[in-house]
Amino acid sequence: MTDVAEARADVRQRWWTLPVVSAAQLLVVLDGTIVNIALPSAQRDLGMSDTSRQWAITAYALAFGGLLLIGGRISSALGHRRAFVLGLAGFAASSALGGVAVNPEMLFGARALQGVFAALLAPAGLALLTTTFTEAKERARAFGVFAAVGAAGSAVGLVAGGLLTEYASWRWCLYINVPIAVLALVGTTKVPGRRGSRGPLDLGGALLSTAGFVAVVYGFNQAEPRGWGSPVVPAVLGGGVLLLAAFVVLESRVSHPLLPLRVLLHRDRGGAFVAITLMFVAMFGFYLFMSYYTQTILGYSPVEAGMTLIINALAALVGATVIAGKLSRRLAPGLVVLAGLVAAAAGLLILTRLTATSPNILPLYLVPALILTGLGLGLVIPVTAALATSDVSWADIGAASAAYNASQQLGAALGTALLNTIASSATAAYLLTGHEPDASTVHGYTTALIVAFGILLAAALITVPLIHTRKDLS
Template identity: 40%
Template sequence: MALFVIALCQLMVVLDVTIVNIALPHIQTALDFSTESLSWVVSAYTLTFGGLLLLGGRTGDILGRKRVFVFGVALFGLASLLGGLAQNAGQLLAARALQGVGGAIASPTALALITTTFREGPARNRAFGVFAAVSAGGGAIGLLAGGVLVEWLDWRWILFVNVPIAVLVALLASRVLHESARRPGHFDLAGALLSTLGMVGLVYGFIRASQEGWRDGLTLGSFAAAAVLLTLFALNERRSPQPITPLHMFADRNRAGTYGIMLFLACSIFGMFFFLTLFVQNVLGFSPLRAGLAFLPVSVMVAVAAGFASQLLPRFGPKPFMITGATCCAVGLGWLTRIDVDSTYPENVLGPVVVFATGMGLQFVSLTLMALSNVADRESGAASGLLNTMQQVGGSLGLSILVTVFGTASRHEAAVRVPAFLETAGPAQRALFLRTGQLPKPWADQVLTSGVSTAFVAASLFTVAGAAIAVFVIQVRPSDLARLQGNHTPTPVAGEKGR
C-alpha cells in the first residue's frame, strides 16, 4: 500500500507535465494564447517544479517526509482546481506554477520515502523499478488521459481530474506511510529563488528568441539576467552551510554522470511529446482521443523495458542499459526527422515511438538507482530532488531550445512557401491571408512539418550527448554490482564519518 500511494502520487505529478499537451489547441482558442506563448503552459509547471525540487527534498528531510508529502499533494490538488477554473491566460499560468510548487514538495519526498520504506537490495530495486516505470510512462499516460478528457468532457477536466486523486493520496498517505526522523537544518531559500529565477530567465530568452530573433534587446537581457542569477546561485551554494544542492554529490563520477544523462534525456522527452502531439493533431488530423491513443505504445514499451532492466541490473550493472537506452532514443528521434506531410502513423510514427520508448524505460531504472546509490539516509531527499530537478529543468530548457529551433526552421520554410502561395492563390485566398497572416492548411502543414522535423534533429543530438556520457563517464565497479544484489552496505557520503 505504501508503494501504491507513492507511485500514485508520482503518476499524478508526472502525467501533469504532458496531459496538457493534447489540450493545447483548445486552451489556445479558449484563453487566447499565441502559438509561441503556448509552450508556457508546459514550462510554467516544469520550471517551478524543477526549480523548487531541491528545496522540496530538503524540506522533507528537515520537517519529516510524511507530513511534507501530504502537504505537497494537497497543494497540488488545490492548484489543479484553480487552474480548471481559470478565465484567462494569466490565471492558468499562475495555477500551473502553483501546481509546480506542490509537485516540487511531493515528488522528491515520495522517492525518498522509498529509501526509508524498503531495505536496500532486491526489494528496493523492485520498488525503484515501479517508481521509474511510473516516472517514464506517466508522460504517455497523461497524453492518453488528456485525449479522453478533452474528447468527452472539456479541456478544464485535465486539471479537475487531479483533485479526487490528490484527496485519495493524502488520505491514504496519512494511514499507511510512516513518518521519517526529522533532521536538524535550515532552508536555503536564497538558493531556491536564485536557481528558479535564473532558469525562468534562460527559458524565456530562448522562447523570446524564437519569436523576435537573437538580436532582440529583451532576448539578450534575459540571457544576461539568467547568467548573473545562476552565477549567484553557484556562489551561494558554495558558501551556504546547508545548500539545497550539496556540491559533494557531484564529486562521485557515476552520480554526476547520471545527472547529466537525465538532463539530456529529459530534453529529448519533452520535445518528442510536445512536437509529435502537434504533428498528429494538426497535420495527420487526429482527434484528441485518437492522438492520446497514438501514444499508448509508449506506456507499454516503457513498462516492458523498465521491468526488463530492473530484473537484469544486478547481473549486468546499469551502464549497458544507459548506453543501450540512449542509443535507442537517438535512433527513434533520428527516424522521426524523416516525417513529412505525406507521412502516416503506422509507417512513419509508430516505429520511432516504440524504439524511443524502449530507450526511456531502459534508462529510467538505471538512472534512478545510480542517483541514490551510496547516499546517506539524511541526504536521500536532496539526492532524489536533484535527480528530479535534472529531469524537470532539462525538460524545460530542452523544450525552450527546441521551440527556438522549430520557430527558426518554420520561419525559413514560410519565407519559401508564402511567395509560392501568393503566386497561385485566388483573390479571395490572397485577401484572407493578408488579413489574418495565416496560410491555408496544406501550406501551413508544410511549414509546421518542416519546423517539427528540424526540432527532432536537435532532440536527437541531446540523446547522443547522453550516450557519450554513459560510455565515457560511467564506471561501475564489482562492488557496485554486489551492492545492487543486496550484499553491500551503503558507503557514508563525504564528511559523514565521525558525525
C-alpha cells in the first residue's frame, strides 16, 4: 500500500509541472502581443514620440531573442527548476516596474528586462516539461496542453490588451503578469527538480550568438519603418548572418559549446526546427493581416478584433489537446506535422480569395480560416516541441529548448517584417493602377497571404522527409 501511495503522490507531483509551465508559457507569449494594443494609450500617457514608441515592442523582442541560448545554458547550469523560479520572479518584478513607468525610458528598460527573464524562463520551462514527462502517452498529453497555451497566447494577448486598455488602463497590460507569475511560483514548490550540470561558459559563443540574434531580430524589426531599400536593414541583417555563421564555426571547435551542433544536426530535431520556424513566419503574417483587416476594413474595435481571434485560439486548443494526441498514436510524427501544415495552408488559401466587396465575410472566410489555421498550429507545435527535445542528453536539454524557442522568435520577426513589406508594396502598386484604397489594401493583404501559403507548402516539402517515421516520441 505504501508503494501505491508513493506512486500516486509522484504522479500528482509530476502533473503539477504542466499548469505551472503552461502559465509561464502564457506569460512569455502573451507579452509578445498584449502591449501592442496598449501602445497608443501608453504613448499618449508617457509622451513617446512616433519614432521611439516601437522600442516598447522591440526592446522585449531583442532581449528575448538575443539571450535565449544563454538562458538555455544558465538553465542547465543552475538546474531547470531553479532557473525557472528565477525567471518567473524576474519577469514579475520587471512587469511591475513597467506598470509604474513614469517616462518612456523606464518603460523601455522594463520591457528589455522582461525579455531577459523570458529568455531564461522559456527554455527552463520546456526543459522541465521534457524531463518530467518521459512516458509516451503522458508526454503527448503534456505537450498538447503546452502547445495549446502557446498557440492561443497571442490571441489571448490581443483580447486581454483590448479589454484592459479600454476598461482599466494600459498599465494593467503589464500588471496582469504579476498575479500569474506569483501563482506559478507557488506551484513550483511541488515541481520536481534536479541539480544542474555545471561546466565552463562558452564566452565567445555567448557573445557571437547574442550579437547575431540581436542583429537579425533588429534588422527584421527595422524593415517596416525604414523599408528594405534602406542601407541600414541589409547591413544589419548581413552582419547578423555573418555573426551567426561565425558562431556555428566556433561551436564546432570548442570543447564545451553553448549550442552543441549535435542538437541541430539530428535529423528529427532539424526537421522540427525548420517546421516551427516556417510555421511562425507564415502565421505571424496571418495575425498581422487579421488585426489590420478586421479593424481598418471591417471596422471592428480592438476588442472585437481580438474576440474574433478567439476562434483561432479555441481551434488550436482542440488541435493540440485532442486531435494531435490521437493522430500521434496512429501516425508517424512527420505525417502529423504534414497534416498541420496543410490545414494551416488551406486556411490561408481561403483568405486569398477575399476582395473588398466579398459578402458574408465572417462565416464564409474568417471562421473557416481561423479554424483551419488554429488546428494547424495545434498539430504542429506539440509534435515539433517533443521532437526538438527528444533523444537529448540531460546536459543538452537546455540548449535544445533554447534553440526551439529561438526558432520561433526568428520566424515571428521574419514573418512580420517580410509579409508586411509584401503587403505594403502590393497595395502601393495596386493604387497606382487606379483602384480604390480599400480594394488596394485587401489586395496587398491577399498577396502577402499567397506568399505565406507558399511558405507553408515549402515547409511541408522540406521538413516531412527529414522527420523519421517512428511513432514513439519518448
